[in-house]
Amino acid sequence: MxxxxxxxxxxxxxxxxxxxxxxKQIDNSEDVGQAADSASGSAVEANTENSVSGINWPTTLTNSVHNSxxxxxxxxxxxxxxxxxxxxxxxxxxxxxxxxxxxxxxxxxxxxxxYNDPYLQKASIDGIYSSLFGTKYFMYAKGCTDNILRVSLSSDPTYLDPALNSSVDGACLVANTFAGLYTYNADGECIPALADEANPYEVSEDGLNYTFHLKKDLKWSDGSPLTASDFVYSWNRAVTPSVNADYAYMFSNFAGYDDGKVKAKAVDDTTLTFTLTSPCAYILDLMAFPIFFPVHQPSVEAADPDGVNPGAWAEHVGFVASGAFTLQSWEPGNRMVYVKNPYFYDAENVSVDELVFVLTSDEEVIFSQYKNGEIDFADSVPTDEIAGFIASSDPEFHIDPNxxxxxxxxxxxxxxxxxxxxxxxxxxxxxxxxxxxxxxxxxxxxxxxxxxxxxxxxxxxxxxxxxxxxxxxxxxxxxxxxxxxxxxxxxxxxxxxxxxxxxxxxxxxxxxxxxxxxxxxxxxxxxxxxxxxxxxxxxxxxxxxxxxxxxxxxxxxxxxxxxxxxxxxxxxxxxxxxxxxxxxxxxxxxxxITDSGNNDPQFGREPYVEEE
Known part of the structure; x- marks a missing residue:
């Protein structure tokens, strides 16, 4: 890899x-580090646009301490x-x-x-790669028997909806099933995905206004057109409070309208514009992140007309996707089988016809399956086996940086x-x-x-x-x-x-x-x-x-x-x-931050109360 x-x-x-x-213990009131004096009270030069109102920022917070x-x-x-x-x-x-x-x-x-990333990969397999951030891309793997790649990442995913997933293993599934404006190549570089390769985007001199150009004739896995309007819908859905997306805060420096929607517009089918409240040095990385991927509006609304289960549309096989693979079958606790999506924008270069995820979090079981030839790629290695692999310089044992x-x-x-x-x-x-x-x-x-x-x-x-x-x-x-x-x-x-x-x-x-x-x-x-x-x-x-x-x-x-x-x-x-x-x-x-879906320590939140 x-x-x-x-x-x-x-x-x-x-x-x-x-x-x-x-x-020595550090106290919030101390001058910790030479940068502390001016940092917290500094003025901010930013666009006067409203940020997306679904994101609660400090201007609306009162004292956040709920116990002494x-x-x-x-x-x-x-x-x-x-x-x-x-x-x-x-x-x-x-x-x-x-x-x-x-x-x-x-x-x-x-x-x-x-972190680093230890894994096992059969010597005959080549072309799998991952980003520095842990997301693995399997669509260009070569050397698979009958073009079928068998992988073990973890147990059943909680969500397959790119707006709702917040686990690394889930992100790997999403990255192989959906596409965004940008993606990562094998060298770790951000490259256009759904964005046009020759003319992907323009940005204003102040760094606030972006215009992205999509590839022509993009399609969803059901053959229907994928357009700039799908991005507008999907981004507004992601910041809707009832969707409760863990990563909604990543839209916090996107300008918003008074009704809470993202200030994004589909100028035509292949032109998407949006506005930021301040320049963003990592905007292309955001465009390669799952919460910014488009989802299929008819599927979402048909599966959850009452808005009580926003991820329902992607809980069963056959859901409409935009990436290299679509989900053909799912046996919970056993396996998920994905097949090549003929409508994927880069389908001609996808070398895997069938991608099989074996579902288990038991490292001993995963290792046994790998030794027995049941899987080609194991994303975890039992602790007791690591020293032996290192000592023997086994070519199938790899350690990548994270x-x-x-x-x-x-x-x-x-x-x-x-x-x-x-x-x-x-x-x-x-x-x-x-x-x-x-x-x-x-x-x-x-x-x-x-x-x-x-x-x-x-x-x-x-x-x-x-x-x-x-x-x-x-x-x-x-x-x-x-x-x-x-x-x-x-x-x-x-x-x-x-x-x-x-x-x-x-x-x-x-x-x-x-x-x-x-x-x-x-x-x-x-x-x-x-x-x-x-x-x-x-x-x-x-x-x-x-x-x-x-x-x-x-x-x-x-x-x-x-x-x-x-x-x-x-x-x-x-x-x-x-x-x-x-x-x-x-x-x-x-x-x-208090309102982040990833704020596990519960900073600034009310204590958990177990339901009776």
Whole structure:
């Protein structure tokens, strides 16, 4: 598989001079980093257009704290708004550092390592590739028996609707079934998809007004015309509150009309125009992201006339799509079979006639199927097998780079923090993060050369100002400058003592053996899906915390149940992972605004109440 580090954001940042459109415990009150003083209160130069009104920004928020232990989230929400609207790129970088400072000061997001992507691929297969962001493209694979490619990614997807999916595995299904204006090629470059190759778009000098040109004679998989009007419909649907799309916030710097609709227009069948509220350096990356893909309006409306199940139209075989494949059959818990779409704009170059997804999240089962020749590509590898593959330099074992972070998160509204102040709750969470042996997780469980994470923003991510974000420089220094982050890279006696001191600040006491006293216990549940590698990480964390008497119970759930409980805030602590959607820190940061569908820590939200 080919996987390069170039993204559209990089390309656009290289031409900013040509086109303005291209784009110790920490307390919130402290001057964290040299950039903090001016970042949060800076003025924003932006278009006076209304943003899409379905996106709730800080101008409409009141105090977002719902209990005494939860952090106030007003400043963070405002920072993200300012970041997305300023045209001062130096100040934008400073604000992003300030936002990460605030996020990490809560202790609610605990980074463990930066992702890479281990997988198995039969030696006879070639032409599969992925983006730096984890999306895999199978349509150009060669060497498949009878042109049938058999793949294992995970268990049954929650959604196949590109506006509703929010998982990496689901994004792979979407990328092979739908198409947007842009896509990624095998070199990681953003290239026109449904957009015309010779003349894809124009942008105004101020970087706010875009005109995209579609290829002529585009068709849906049922043979009906695919036009610019389909984009207008689909974008307005994506920001409709009743659709409840997790990624609706990605339209936040699109101009909107008073009725809440996106300021987009189909000039004719092949011409789409839209307006932004501020220049966007990663606009082409957005056009390659699923929530910006068109969906088939007649299918959506026929399947859900009452608007109660927006994803219903894509829950059964035969739904109308625009990508390389269409879904022919689906046996839940067993397999999904996709077949080549003859109406796909690049059908003549699609070399796979049938794409079979074997549905399971059991890594041992996946590995057995791979060894037995039942599948050609396995997207996960059992921990116990990794060392052997590396030692033998097996040509079928691959490790590709990713841009993302594996971490665990606390629900800031959990009863675990009842009776605590916000500062005490942050101290508790920070202490637990210090007790985790990241080296063990990387070396004994990950085993594929992952880098220990000391910050949430991953290493290698650009800063939008001509440099790399995770670096100490004259304008900013990380709180832990030696690790270029917020946590020491290694667990030591000193970090354990620091953790204990933080817990004492939060009101906990210790016995003569250095463990939590019976008078001040800490006990909580750690939520994870039931995949082997994730359970092993949870078990390692449990052992680390037990060293000082913290009791952690591991709760293992089936994938879709796990996702829903985590999203709802029905947990104390949960395993998390985020692969960037584009190469800019704002993508890692904006997911935590209060109204984001990906705000799993529940920042600024009302506590979860279980239905009776």
């Amino acid at each position: 080919w996987n390069k580090v170039l993204s559209c954001g990089i390309v656009i940042s290289m031409i900013l001079s040509i086109c303005t459109g291209c784009g 232990a939860a952090p106030d989230w007003i400043e963070y929400n405002q920072l993200i708004f300012n970041i997305k609207n300023t045209t001062d790129y130096k100040e934008r970088e400073a604000m992003m550092h300030r936002a990460e400072d605030i996020l990490m000061s809560t202790g609610a997001v605990v980074p463990l390592y930066y 841009l993302g972070t594996y971490y665990f998160a606390f629900n800031v509204n959990s009863h675990l923090f009842d009776g605590k102040t916000s500062m005490q709750a942050s101290a508790m969470r920070r202490a637990i993060g210090l007790l985790v042996d990241r080296s063990y997780i990387v070396e004994k469980i990950g085993q594929t050369g992952q880098t220990i994470a000391t910050s949430f923003i991953p290493e290698g991510m650009l800063d939008g100002n001509g440099g790399v974000f995770k670096a100490n420089d004259d304008s900013y220094s990380f709180p832990d400058s030696s690790s270029t982050g917020y946590y020491p890279a290694e667990k030591t006696d000193a970090t354990i003592q620091e953790a204990k001191a933080l817990l004492e600040e939060a009101g906990y006491t210790f016995d003569s053996e250095g463990k939590l006293s019976q008078d001040t216990p800490i006990a909580f549940e750690f939520l994870t899906n039931d995949s082997q590698s994730h359970v092993l990480v949870a078990e390692a964390i449990k052992r680390d915390l037990a060293e000082i008497g913290i009791e952690m119970t591991i709760v293992k759930q089936e994938w879709n149940t796990f996702l829903q409980n985590r999203k709802d805030g029905n947990y104390d602590v949960a395993r998390e992972g985020w692969l960037a959607d584009f190469n800019d820190p704002v993508n890692m940061l904006e997911m935590f």
